[in-house]
Amino acid sequence: MACCHYFAPSDGGDTAFSVDASAITFGPGVLSEAGDHAAALGMRRVALMTDKTLAVLPHVAIVRDSLIAAGLDVVLYDEVQVEPTDESFLAAARFASEGDFDGYVSVGGGSVIDTCKAANLYATYPADFLTYVNAPIGGGQPVPGPLKPHIACPTTCGTGSECTGIAIFDLLAMRAKTGIVSRRLRPAQGLVDPTCTETLPKNVVAASAFDVLSHALESYTALPHSQRVVAKRPSLRPLSQGANPWSDLGCREALRLLGRNMVPAVVETDGHAARHQLMWAATLAGIAFGNAGCHAPHGMSYSVSGLVRDFQPAGYPVGTPIVPHGMSVIVNAPSVFRYTAPACAGRHLEAAGWLGADLRGAGEADAGEVLANQIIAMMKATGVPNGIGGVGYGEADIEALTDGAFPQRRLFDNAPRNISKDDLAGLYRSALSYW
Numbered sequence: 001m002a003c004c005h006y007f008a009p010s011d012g013g014d015t016a017f018s019v020d021a022s023a024i025t026f027g028p029g030v031l032s033e034a035g036d037h038a039a040a041l042g043m044r045r046v047a048l049m050t051d052k053t054l055a056v057l058p059h060v061a062i063v064r065d066s067l068i069a070a071g072l073d074v075v076l077y078d079e080v081q082v083e084p085t086d087e088s089f090l091a092a093a094r095f096a097s098e099g100d101f102d103g104y105v106s107v108g109g110g111s112v113i114d115t116c117k118a119a120n121l122y123a124t125y126p127a128d129f130l131t132y133v134n135a136p137i138g139g140g141q142p143v144p145g146p147l148k149p150h151i152a153c154p155t156t157c158g159t160g161s162e163c164t165g166i167a168i169f170d171l172l173a174m175r176a177k178t179g180i181v182s183r184r185l186r187p188a189q190g191l192v193d194p195t196c197t198e199t200l201p202k203n204v205v206a207a208s209a210f211d212v213l214s215h216a217l218e219s220y221t222a223l224p225h226s227q228r229v230v231a232k233r234p235s236l237r238p239l240s241q242g243a244n245p246w247s248d249l250g251c252r253e254a255l256r257l258l259g260r261n262m263v264p265a266v267v268e269t270d271g272h273a274a275r276h277q278l279m280w281a282a283t284l285a286g287i288a289f290g291n292a293g294c295h296a297p298h299g300m301s302y303s304v305s306g307l308v309r310d311f312q313p314a315g316y317p318v319g320t321p322i323v324p325h326g327m328s329v330i331v332n333a334p335s336v337f338r339y340t341a342p343a344c345a346g347r348h349l350e351a352a353g354w355l356g357a358d359l360r361g362a363g364e365a366d367a368g369e370v371l372a373n374q375i376i377a378m379m380k381a382t383g384v385p386n387g388i389g390g391v392g393y394g395e396a397d398i399e400a401l402t403d404g405a406f407p408q409r410r411l412f413d414n415a416p417r418n419i420s421k422d423d424l425a426g427l428y429r430s431a432l433s434y435w
């Protein structure tokens with residue numbers, strides 16, 4: 001298949017790739033290890049970050065008790081906002097600055113872990129907020145040095161944020177999502193306890209599992225690292241370095257696990273074993289996209305979630321319109337993979353097969369259609385909205401969606417095919433509905 005030559009050298013392209021491994025401890029009950037890991041990392045006074053919903057659930061109590069039992073001074077911050085903004089990042093950073101902490105522990109989904117990364121950053125190296133935010137929206141300045149140690153405890157099977165140096169937020173003034181990306185933001189330790197997934201509502205599992213699926217698919221089909229223009233200095237090689245042999249390993253296994261476990265994890269009432277497998281897939285896909293980077297489905301998702309009007313999915317807090325991250329990503333995915341397949345058809349076909357598609361009689365010319373149809377079948381089986389139309393958008397919104405997403409160059413430049421502004425509008429149009 002064409003993918004054997006995927007990393008062939010190119011003029012001006014990078015000849016090397018980096019392996020940034022995450023320190024992860026995975027298994028039932030590992031939340032109770034938090035105290036010992038924190039003490040081993042030299043923490044004495046800890047900011048324990050979570051959100052209001054999670055603050056009253058057992059996961060946070062287990063972590064807090066473990067920290068206290070290890071002799072640590074613990075101060076709880078439960079003001080993290082789901083789908084954080086620059087304002088909520090800054091509020092957490094103020095708390096962090098005033099608290100004089102020597103370590104951080106986060107318990108929650110991507111919003112909590114990302115907020116904790118940002119609070120650690122701005123408390124350690126104070127600066128104007130936009131200084132470290134991705135260019136061209138922000139200054140894109142490198143983080144000056146190491147941050148305080150951060151132990152991340154994910155409670156959903158989606159974001160993989162415990163494995164990455166990425167923190168995503170809504171920049172309110174622009175109504176657009178963007179982020180801060182640096183190896184320095186990567187948590188010192190991830191404690192991944194798969195039993196956290198057992199009590200999640202079905203819709204939350206579906207949305208977060210599709211986030212995992214798209215992390216793996218986007219990393220596997222990203223522009224190869226060897227075609228990305230080499231950085232000015234080796235130390236500036238980006239975290240989103242493109243597809244590479246290391247990220248491929250995690251993508252492959254994550255996609256196989258998703259193909260076998262995703263639908264049962266959502267639809268079966270006692271699908272605990274399947275949910276545990278999704279948590280492992282999320283960790284693997286997190287390691288993969290933390291080393292390769294996502295591309296267009298994530299780039300497009302930022303305006304799908306940022307411009308939400310009145311969509312309110314079941315299983316999420318009532319009263320606030322929201323397109324959950326995983327949903328805002330997957331509604332774009334079939335449209336994108338139909339478009340990107342010609343760039344690396346073999347990879348699209350392989351991925352479809354791992355997800356469970358029947359590849360008999362399928363050739364490279366069918367790759368985009370086969371992969372898109374497999375994703376669509378999984379969306380239908382798990383009750384996910386039918387494209388961007390299913391979360392409230394119509395033809396009249398395409399211009400605003402395109403304008404909102406197009407500045408996400410970090411992501412679109414990581415796609416295996418060039419995406420102009422007109423192409424992007426076309427991708428949204430093709431994502432309006434799938435069935």
Ligand SMILES: [Zn+2]
Binds near residue numbers: 159211215298325329
């Ligand atoms: Zn994601």
